[in-house]
Amino acid sequence: MRFLKRLWAWFDDITGTSSALGPPLMHPVPKARKSRWFYVLGSATLAAFLVQVVTGIALSSSYVTGSGQAYDSLRFISSVPLGRILRGMHYYGSTAMIILIGLHAIRVYLMAAYKYPRQVNWLSGVVLLLGTLLMAFTGQILRWDQGGFWTAVVAAEQAGRTPFIGNWLGHFILAGASPGGATLSRFFAAHVFFIPAVLFTFIAVHLYLVVHNGISEPPKAGQPVDPRTYKRWYHALMKREGVPFWPDAAWRDLFFGCLVVLAIFLLAVIVGPPEIGKPPDPTIIQASPRPDWYFLWYFALLALIPNWSETIVIVAVPLIFIIFLISLPLVAGKGERSPIRRPWSIVLVIFLVATIGYYWHQGMTAPWSPHMDAPPLPESVVGVSSGPIADGAKIFYDKGCEFCHLVSGYGGIRGPDLSDAGDRMTRAEMVTRIYSGAANMPSYSNNLKPDELNALLAFLQSRHRAYKYKISPPPIAQR
Amino acid sequence: MANTLSNSGSDSLLEPAATRQADPQDKKRRTFLTDIGLLAAGVAAAIVTVPAIAFLLGLRKSPTNWRSLGRVEDYKVGETVEVSFADPSPLPWSGVTAKTAAWLRRKDQQEFVAFSIYCTHLGCPVRWIATANLFMCPCHGGVFYADGSVASGPPLKPLVTYPVRVNQGLVEIQTSPVPITTG
Numbered sequence: 001m002r003f004l005k006r007l008w009a010w011f012d013d014i015t016g017t018s019s020a021l022g023p024p025l026m027h028p029v030p031k032a033r034k035s036r037w038f039y040v041l042g043s044a045t046l047a048a049f050l051v052q053v054v055t056g057i058a059l060s061s062s063y064v065t066g067s068g069q070a071y072d073s074l075r076f077i078s079s080v081p082l083g084r085i086l087r088g089m090h091y092y093g094s095t096a097m098i099i100l101i102g103l104h105a106i107r108v109y110l111m112a113a114y115k116y117p118r119q120v121n122w123l124s125g126v127v128l129l130l131g132t133l134l135m136a137f138t139g140q141i142l143r144w145d146q147g148g149f150w151t152a153v154v155a156a157e158q159a160g161r162t163p164f165i166g167n168w169l170g171h172f173i174l175a176g177a178s179p180g181g182a183t184l185s186r187f188f189a190a191h192v193f194f195i196p197a198v199l200f201t202f203i204a205v206h207l208y209l210v211v212h213n214g215i216s217e218p219p220k221a222g223q224p225v226d227p228r229t230y231k232r233w234y235h236a237l238m239k240r241e242g243v244p245f246w247p248d249a250a251w252r253d254l255f256f257g258c259l260v261v262l263a264i265f266l267l268a269v270i271v272g273p274p275e276i277g278k279p280p281d282p283t284i285i286q287a288s289p290r291p292d293w294y295f296l297w298y299f300a301l302l303a304l305i306p307n308w309s310e311t312i313v314i315v316a317v318p319l320i321f322i323i324f325l326i327s328l329p330l331v332a333g334k335g336e337r338s339p340i341r342r343p344w345s346i347v348l349v350i351f352l353v354a355t356i357g358y359y360w361h362q363g364m365t366a367p368w369s370p371h372m373d374a375p376p377l378p379e380s381v382v383g384v385s386s387g388p389i390a391d392g393a394k395i396f397y398d399k400g401c402e403f404c405h406l407v408s409g410y411g412g413i414r415g416p417d418l419s420d421a422g423d424r425m426t427r428a429e430m431v432t433r434i435y436s437g438a439a440n441m442p443s444y445s446n447n448l449k450p451d452e453l454n455a456l457l458a459f460l461q462s463r464h465r466a467y468k469y470k471i472s473p474p475p476i477a478q479r
Numbered sequence: 480m481a482n483t484l485s486n487s488g489s490d491s492l493l494e495p496a497a498t499r500q501a502d503p504q505d506k507k508r509r510t511f512l513t514d515i516g517l518l519a520a521g522v523a524a525a526i527v528t529v530p531a532i533a534f535l536l537g538l539r540k541s542p543t544n545w546r547s548l549g550r551v552e553d554y555k556v557g558e559t560v561e562v563s564f565a566d567p568s569p570l571p572w573s574g575v576t577a578k579t580a581a582w583l584r585r586k587d588q589q590e591f592v593a594f595s596i597y598c599t600h601l602g603c604p605v606r607w608i609a610t611a612n613l614f615m616c617p618c619h620g621g622v623f624y625a626d627g628s629v630a631s632g633p634p635l636k637p638l639v640t641y642p643v644r645v646n647q648g649l650v651e652i653q654t655s656p657v658p659i660t661t662g
Contacts, residue, residue: 068574149576150603153657154618157602160659170659177541177656180577181570283563283580285596285604288617302601303619307633370620372606398610404620414620442622442630447612 028242029249030217038111039215039249040256041104045132046203047257048100051093051264052135055086056192063142065188067181070144071279078276088268094136096264098294101132106349109328112337113216116227119329121213124206126325131199133294138191140292144184149280150289152179152187161314179282214238215245219337227334288369296363297356303368304359307439368440370403371412381408383462392459395452399444407463415441420465430460541567545644545651554585554650559607559625562593567654581641581652582607582614584625593652594627595639599660605638614638636660 012018032039062083064073077083105125108114114122137155141148152174160170175182214234243249274292278284291299305313339346374397379385382393396402404414421430434453437443448456546564554560562583569577582594582605594614596604603618613630614623622630627638642653 066572066574067570067576068572071574153597153602156657157597157600157660160661166661167659170661171656172536174657177568178566178579179657180566180568181573183576279575281575281578282566282596282604283561283578285561285580285606287604289603303633307635310633368620369617370615372608372615372617400608400611400613400615400622403615437631440620440631442613442624 024211025246025250026244027211027214028238029215029245030237031241031243032218032249035111035218036249036252037256038107040253041100041107042210043253044257044260045097045100045104047260048093048097048264049199049203051089051261052097053196055090055093058086059083059090060192065185067144067184067280070142070184071276074143074145074276078273084273085265085268087273088271089264090139091273092264092267092271094139095293096260097132098136100260101129105129106353110339110345110349111216111219112225112332112339112342112345114329114333115225115335115337116230116333118209118213118216119333121206121209122329123326124202124209126322127202128199128206129325130322131195131202134195135191135199136292136294138187138195141187142184142191143274143276144280145277146280146284146287147277147289149179149282150287151291152183154289158314161311163315215249216337219339221336221338221340223337224335225333225337288372290363290366293360297359300359300363300366303366304362365413367413369412370400370414372403374402374411377402377407377410381410382459388455388458389462390459392455392457392462395448395456396459399447399456401456404441418460419463421463422461423463423465425460427457427461430457541654541656543567543653543655545646545653548583548650548652551585551589551645551648551650554583554591556585556587559584559609561596561607562652564652564654567656579654580604583643583650583652589645591643591645591650593641593643595641595655595658597639597658598634599629599636599638599658600632600634602657602660 059077062073062077064070074087078087108122108125137151141152141155156170156173156179159173160166162169171177173186175186217234217237278287290296301317302310302314336342376397377393379390382390384390396405396407401418402411404412406413406417406419408419425433431453433441434448434456435443435445544567548562548564559582561580563578563580565577566573566579580596582596584592584594586592594605598605598616598618598621600616600619600621603616605614605616605621605623607614612625614625614627616622616632616634619633621632621634623634623638624630627640629635629637639655639658641655644651644653
């Protein structure tokens with residue numbers, strides 16, 4: 001024991017460890033009585049990030065960065081029990097990181113902790129937020145199954161909408177003329193080296209600034225930030241009622257961080273990592289790429305906005321978001337911090353969360369996607385096994401109508417439910433719609449022979465409300 | 480022993496060294512050394528970053544070449560089928576991703592047309608539904624008529640076609656970059 005003490009004294013003397021780490025660890029922080037647990041979100045994000053670093057390094061030791069082998073190497077990793085858990089932890093770690101960094105940003109925004117003198121704290125946090133989103137996106141591509149492959153293509157197509165440089169940018173993302181050998185290496189380099197290097201750097205900046213400027217005190221209404229007096233006032237406050245970060249506040253960070261890590265681990269063990277889809281073979285046309293949950297709402301947004309506005313939204317929405325984040329502390333660097341005195345901040349957060357939540361929910365049901373694997377209507381739905389109505393039901397399936405229109409629970413939900421079409425539309429209205437099509441329905445005027453049209457009409461006219469509720473739902477689960 | 484060697488309490492070296500700012504000669508020398516130092520750092524940084532960034536930004540030029548899709552007789556007139564062939568510039572480690580696909584239709588005895596599988600909306604793979612005579616995209620429900628023109632849904636541009644020719648009884652398709660729909 002005595003020896004260890006002397007060893008430490010010697011080591012500390014020649015390294016200056018305690019004089020370097022002591023002050024930052026013991027720096028005074030506000031007591032933050034009621035809101036003290038809100039202050040753990042940033043460190044919990046860091047905890048999730050460290051999970052990503054450790055599991056990511058472990059995964060990369062078996063992952064093969066080759067377009068031809070990555071898929072098989074991931075299947076290998078998933079087939080080993082610990083590999084499966086590590087993949088799961090990496091996935092739920094990213095999930096935790098996205099949720100926590102989002103909550104942390106909302107907390108800081110609502111409490112206006114970005115105001116003087118902490119503007120650069122916020123700006124470095126913006127870099128970390130965007131970097132985290134990029135990590136989530138590139139990580140999905142590294143799964144390099146069919147979903148990962150087509151995500152790279154969709155990313156290139158979206159970048160292609162950028163004015164002037166779109167075509168170049170799209171092919172830059174693919175690292176060539178078409179997605180293939182070079183594409184995966186590009187995303188790997190971004191995910192494993194480039195973006196993490198930026199994250200490490202800015203985490204250091206972020207933490208340094210937290211210590212340099214001190215942790216913001218919980219806001220009080222009627223106590224605006226005045227850059228001329230704030231620092232003096234804050235120092236006095238800390239002298240009066242500050243508590244040492246270690247251990248008074250740090251224990252909460254570590255305790256909550258531990259819960260986060262535990263949750264990540266349990267999800268990985270119990271639920272497991274996302275399934276690896278079909279191989280990344282561009283010639284397998286049977287593909288319905290969907291982003292992972294973090295970008296599902298954006299996928300839905302692009303499907304539901306009017307077609308003409310799409311290019312504007314693809315380019316402008318991310319741009320406006322970034323400009324807002326950057327200009328916020330520069331424009332609103334002083335004044336009231338309390339959310340009660342900044343009601344618009346509450347409105348904005350509710351609007352943002354509600355919008356993302358709405359589109360997220362839409363993305364899960366994907367009502368705009370045709371159900372191209374819907375089975376033909378069974379006789380129990382059609383009602384007869386031969387004759388024009390049965391012929392019409394077959395045409396309804398063959399011509400792709402059923403991919404988008406629901407009949408008694410079968411088919412897609414992009415177009416109107418036609419279970420009771422016979423009650424709602426006249427024969428003439430049906431002909432007009434079938435011939436002229438609509439914004440989201442092709443015209444079938446050159447696509448149906450007269451007898452086919454007659455059979456189809458006979459089928460549609462036989463659809464009555466009575467059917468809609470009598471028939472039990474289809475045996476297959478709807479996507 | 481350790482304590483006698485260290486200036487415990489104030490062992491920071493972060494206070495600036497004393498300089499003789501008053502001496503103009505000294506000041507000039509330091510300005511010169513500053514410039515030299517920054518220049519050296521800049522040159523070193525450029526030597527490292529310029530080739531690295533140029534390598535990253537440089538895109539391999541993809542050659543356009545004709546790839547055989549088999550004999551003309553293998554295709555029935557009026558039928559649209561999926562064909563697969565090697566992409567413009569496959570790399571040795573590309574594996575399955577070296578392949579690319581197209582929808583090929585034999586229009587008559589000699590004439591073929593090939594449609595890109597990439598939806599012009601956001602690049603998802605379109606499927607040919609033979610019974611419906613339509614191309615359909617599973618992502619956002621874009622639909623194209625048999626001639627590739629937009630039938631409905633979000634796409635604004637028709638499906639891209641690839642050049643196809645018949646050469647000595649063989650159908651050949653010209654490789655092309657992935658079509659990027661620009662704004």
